[in-house]
Amino acid sequence: MDILTVEGPYNFDLVLSRLALDPLHVVDMEKRFVKVPLLIDKTPVVAEVQAVGTTDEPKFKISGIEEPYQKQAQQRIADIFQWNTKLAPIHDFFIKTDLKEIFTDHRGTPLFLEFDPYSSLMKLIIHQQVNLKFAYTLTERFVRKFGFEKDGVPFYPLPETVAQLTVEELRELQFSGRKAEYVIGIGKAAAEGYLQYEELKNMSDEEIYDTLIKLRGVGPWTVQNFLMFGLGRPNLFPTADIGIQNALKKLYDLPVKPTQEEMQTYAQHWEPYLSYASLYLWRSIE
Structure with a gap:
């Protein structure tokens, strides 16, 4: 069992709430953990990742990993939950934009990955x-x-x-x-x-x-x-996504969903963190 400290803000409870949307994820909101299925050298490994800190002082307990696979599994878990990405500069960037309210409401939500x-x-x-x-x-x-x-x-x-x-x-x-x-x-x-x-x-x-x-x-x-x-790339904005279209319609109180051109106009103010804009826009309507 290991305790890992990462740089805040990092809101694992919001991560868990999004993971819990998928019935295949084993999530316990009260105990603040998720069980992560991993294939390490073609061997199935289940790691339990539990939050034991706060949004501003995030700490995590990782357990359940058998000895031969611990190093690889921990590296992969750090990638999945994007523990090496500093969210504070991204948050500071967006509170100066039209997405200020959404980023305040969902402060510390990382662009975490699917499990593989x-x-x-x-x-x-x-x-x-x-x-x-x-x-x-x-x-x-x-x-x-x-x-x-x-x-x-x-x-x-x-x-x-x-x-x-x-x-x-x-x-x-x-x-x-x-x-x-x-x-x-x-x-x-x-x-x-x-x-x-x-x-x-x-x-x-x-x-x-x-x-x-x-x-x-x-x-x-x-x-x-x-x-x-799948890979956590930071600057993607899928303009064809209906969820993002609906989130922008709500954000700007538009009578209809925005056109592709309008979406590109909004998006130019959110580079180089378009993936985070996308994620938080999705969160705003979930």
């Missing part, structure tokens, strides 16, 4: 073009049916498993035929080593875009969200 790039991309594909409630339902069916559990924590099905699925098997879970094909294709690509975290995190945004856009079912919206929530 493969499940991040898989989740994005499943969530495409369906409402959020059904997206979570569909993802949960997929993981419960074809994935596995350790210590009561769900793991996404391994790429090798997904690569062997048929469209008919996914159709039985209410996947569309096309979405089923996309998911199986992502599984095959990952099984062939196409989504290696250590490789991807050393690539530029443009290189990752060129790599992922070749996959069926992956468009600009998917790549932008993957860069944000």
Whole structure:
């Protein structure tokens, strides 16, 4: 068991509240912990990450990791929760903008990541073009049916498993035929080593875009969200995202959702932290 101190502000309770939206996450809001599924050298590891500090003095207790995997798991957990990114300068930047109120309300919310790039991309594909409630339902069916559990924590099905699925098997879970094909294709690509975290995190945004856009079912919206929530890139603003459009409509009290041109005009004031603007705008309507 280790206690780790990070630089504040960092509001883990707001992290947990967002994680709790996904029924596949094992979250305890009262005890302030989440159980994180990790694959270390192809071995499933479950780490419990618990907040024991405050927003201004954040401290975390990490437990449950077996000895051979502790160093790698702790490094990955630090990446997931973005503990090495200082949020104070980002907060100070935004309280001088139109997003001041939102950043004050959600102070200390980090751009934390999905638990691994493969499940991040898989989740994005499943969530495409369906409402959020059904997206979570569909993802949960997929993981419960074809994935596995350790210590009561769900793991996404391994790429090798997904690569062997048929469209008919996914159709039985209410996947569309096309979405089923996309998911199986992502599984095959990952099984062939196409989504290696250590490789991807050393690539530029443009290189990752060129790599992922070749996959069926992956468009600009998917790549932008993957860069944000798969890798923590700080300057993405997916203008095609309905949630961000609705958040801007609410923020500026617009009669209709903003146009792409209007969104770009707003966004120019929020660089180089557009991903944080996106995250906090989503938070403002959740």
